Amino acid sequence: MSFDATAAAISARTLAPFRKRLNSTALTALLLAATATGASADGRYFMAPLVPGGPMQMTDDLEKAAASWVTTEFTDTGVLSKLLAQYAYAFGARGQGARIGVMDGGLWTGHDEFTRQKIENIHSEGKFEITLHNAGGKPFAKAGDSFSVDGLWYGPTDLVPLMDRHPQFTAGTILARRNGTGSHGIAFDSTIYVAQSGELIYKDEQGSLDNNVIEAKEKDPELFRQSMQELVKAGAQVILLEMQLLPKPRNADTQGWFVDLMRQYAGGKGGTLLTAMEDAAKAGVVHVVAAGNYNPDTPWIAAALPVFRPELEKSWIAVVEDETKSNPCGPARFFCIAGYSNIYAPTTEADEYDIYTGTSGASAVTAASMGVLLSRYPYLQATAVRDILLTTAKDIGDPGVDAKTGWGLIDLKKSMSGPAQFLGRFEANLPAGLSDTWSNAISQDVLSQRRQEDSKEISDWDKKKEERGWQSGVTEAQTKINLVKDFGGSRLVAAEDLIKAVLKLTPPGTSISALGQLISAQEVLKADPIATGIWKGFTAKYTKWSSSKTALADYTSFRASAEGANNVIIDAILSDRVVADTMENEITQTRINAHPRPTMPA
Incomplete structure (x- = not known):
């Protein structure tokens, strides 16, 4: 059974009722032969020209047509055979008209x-x-x-x-x-x-x-x-x-x-x-x-x-x-x-x-x-x-x-x-009287996968908003409460471990490998807001070390001092954290509000 798509708009939401007729069937579209130039004789598929740029013969044998495009030049390019580009050329698709x-x-x-x-x-x-x-x-x-x-x-x-x-x-x-x-x-x-x-x-x-x-x-x-x-x-x-x-x-x-x-x-x-x-x-x-x-x-x-x-x-x-x-x-x-x-x-x-x-x-x-x-x-x-x-x-x-x-x-x-899945509204606007065959089986596997992942993201976000007290938005007071919690638990331990990992590699010496390890450790440290806050205060006071031993000793001294106390660091990073939390809340909520994506027509 064919599906008339002369002015069709196929929706992923309406996929199920059409599944039985779309699987392994023809979908009316534009006759491909009408888009190709320089072809002669009868057949569905295009043989490579005997001379580059010359006329193309036609055949009903897809494999024969595809094989004709596989030349030494084709093979030497490397990627064409991996793409199975010879089959596209046999269909007459060589990029003509594409911009x-x-x-x-x-x-x-x-x-x-x-x-x-x-x-x-x-x-x-x-x-x-x-x-x-x-x-x-x-x-x-x-x-x-x-x-x-x-x-x-x-x-x-x-x-x-x-x-x-x-x-x-x-x-x-x-x-x-x-x-x-x-x-x-x-x-x-x-x-x-x-x-x-x-x-x-x-x-x-x-x-x-x-x-x-x-x-x-x-x-x-x-x-x-x-x-x-x-x-x-x-x-x-x-x-x-x-x-x-x-x-x-x-x-x-x-x-x-x-x-x-x-x-x-x-x-x-x-x-x-x-x-x-x-x-x-x-x-x-x-x-x-x-x-x-x-x-x-x-x-x-x-x-x-x-x-x-x-x-x-x-x-x-x-x-x-x-x-x-x-x-x-x-x-x-x-x-x-x-x-x-x-x-x-x-x-x-x-x-x-x-x-x-x-x-x-x-x-x-x-x-x-x-x-x-x-x-x-x-x-x-x-x-x-x-x-x-x-x-x-x-x-x-x-x-x-x-x-x-x-x-x-x-x-x-x-x-x-043709397509193997419909991801949203899909329109085929055809000139009158022309046809084409789409024969890929249509599934909704990825749509189903995406619905599951979107549902989990929504659930995880709701839990995070509740844990962080963001149900009505981000406030400075709530952000400080969250920072105090973070500085009193496992996140502080993890942050300090990141700092110590960097200090153990400082200074790196002349080894390229050691320098690479230091840079990698610094990148991980920067990804943690607590570690970044402590590091900022620490390096404002200590800037150079002769060895990793002195660097670790300086860090211990800093954390034992008044200026290295948790409450001082919390106050120092509070405004930046409010900005970061507000950004995360607004951007993530925008994403969540857009689920499911892409938007489907009714």
């Missing part, structure tokens, strides 16, 4: 792989919001100075004087030319729009951005906003970016994942950077955002923003990689996917290639995969195509959507057969 925005550090199009490819420059103008510095620490552009920059890199006289491999890798992963040599892009027939993010404008830490809490690495907020706006104006359906905002998410074992992400969000909420991303999402763009590398408990806030703004979730894909150095999906797991890395891609010489790794590579793979799916489903909005990408991913790790890899690994073969 992919790339926010990066300036693309040089002189590489052979970019010859005759569809690459559009995005020009951005405005005034710098912050003062930028060169690698030597000297300012070369002051806040208020005008900028006029292109997304393409033309030479050392550019605002970005150095050509970087990163944008070369990114663009090559998406649309390197299919020409029989080197490598070719995943969505090699797509169009990319390249905008300047400000990457590599300078090489040292910059000053405060949106306020005194949040900073960004190598990006001017106003330049970023202008570039984002221009990408939206150009018609980008997907925007690929990575953005690191400080404070960096730590291994927050003491307080859990929410503390670090909350600090990042609260610092940047309403600021130029995150607002630019929000505005693009509201315009229908899907953001593909790298989760970051090197294994803290959480992704960066730019990847996890819908944790705090649930209404943006339908427009977000957080990306981890399939290797070990990636940050996990964590709280972003329900809109997170694992992209493959180790991509053979063009670099900064006209005929040279290298291996592209990390979540930067994985997110480029994901954006390119979105391009392939946009060409497979040109009648769907980018947000609906995002749902297909997620729900057809190959489940790895723990069953269901998990905190490490989210939905799992991208599977372009399965994604050719």
Whole structure:
């Protein structure tokens, strides 16, 4: 039995009545053959052209068609066979018609792989919001100075004087030319729009951005906003970016994942950077955002923003990689996917290639995969195509959507057969008289998983509000009561253990390993508000130690003194704690009020 979707709006809430007819059935949509060009003869699937760019023959044999796309160039690219991209190409989905925005550090199009490819420059103008510095620490552009920059890199006289491999890798992963040599892009027939993010404008830490809490690495907020706006104006359906905002998410074992992400969000909420991303999402763009590398408990806030703004979730894909150095999906797991890395891609010489790794590579793979799916489903909005990408991913790790890899690994073969779950309202707007077949079985496994997790989060939050006395909001009096309790129980013992762990490693000496251990211990200490409060008072009095023995002795003396007494420290940190508790209460309550997510129609 087929389900007429000519003007259909399929709701996850109405899924159950249609389950029997949707499982392994056809869903009317757009005839794929109508979207492909240069095809001849009869058949459902596209054979690779005998000459790159030449006409394509048709066949009814899917395996034969898929095999025709597997060339030496295809295999050398590395990631294409893992994605099962040959099946997408057999379906006629090569990225044609897809518009992919790339926010990066300036693309040089002189590489052979970019010859005759569809690459559009995005020009951005405005005034710098912050003062930028060169690698030597000297300012070369002051806040208020005008900028006029292109997304393409033309030479050392550019605002970005150095050509970087990163944008070369990114663009090559998406649309390197299919020409029989080197490598070719995943969505090699797509169009990319390249905008300047400000990457590599300078090489040292910059000053405060949106306020005194949040900073960004190598990006001017106003330049970023202008570039984002221009990408939206150009018609980008997907925007690929990575953005690191400080404070960096730590291994927050003491307080859990929410503390670090909350600090990042609260610092940047309403600021130029995150607002630019929000505005693009509201315009229908899907953001593909790298989760970051090197294994803290959480992704960066730019990847996890819908944790705090649930209404943006339908427009977000957080990306981890399939290797070990990636940050996990964590709280972003329900809109997170694992992209493959180790991509053979063009670099900064006209005929040279290298291996592209990390979540930067994985997110480029994901954006390119979105391009392939946009060409497979040109009648769907980018947000609906995002749902297909997620729900057809190959489940790895723990069953269901998990905190490490989210939905799992991208599977372009399965994604050719429509969604595997409905996550919310799903609209297919079709031209009259055209059809397509969706044949994936439809389940509601993740919807059920999410309802259970949401219910537990609501229950846990109700308990915490009762324990902390927050039922009617946060007050200074109640905060002080809570601090007194904390300083009189196991949390104080744990906090002091964290401080002593740092002091035992102080000073670290010349060993890189010892220095790394000290830094790790300091990061854990900073994640604990009690330890941080005591540490602040202690280091205000004692600043240098000749050995860990003297450091521990000084700490013992400090805690025995009047200025190291619990009540003195409580009074010193009370105002900061009120601010932190208020922030946690308001932000968490907003999340809780949004459950269940995403919002379902009646």
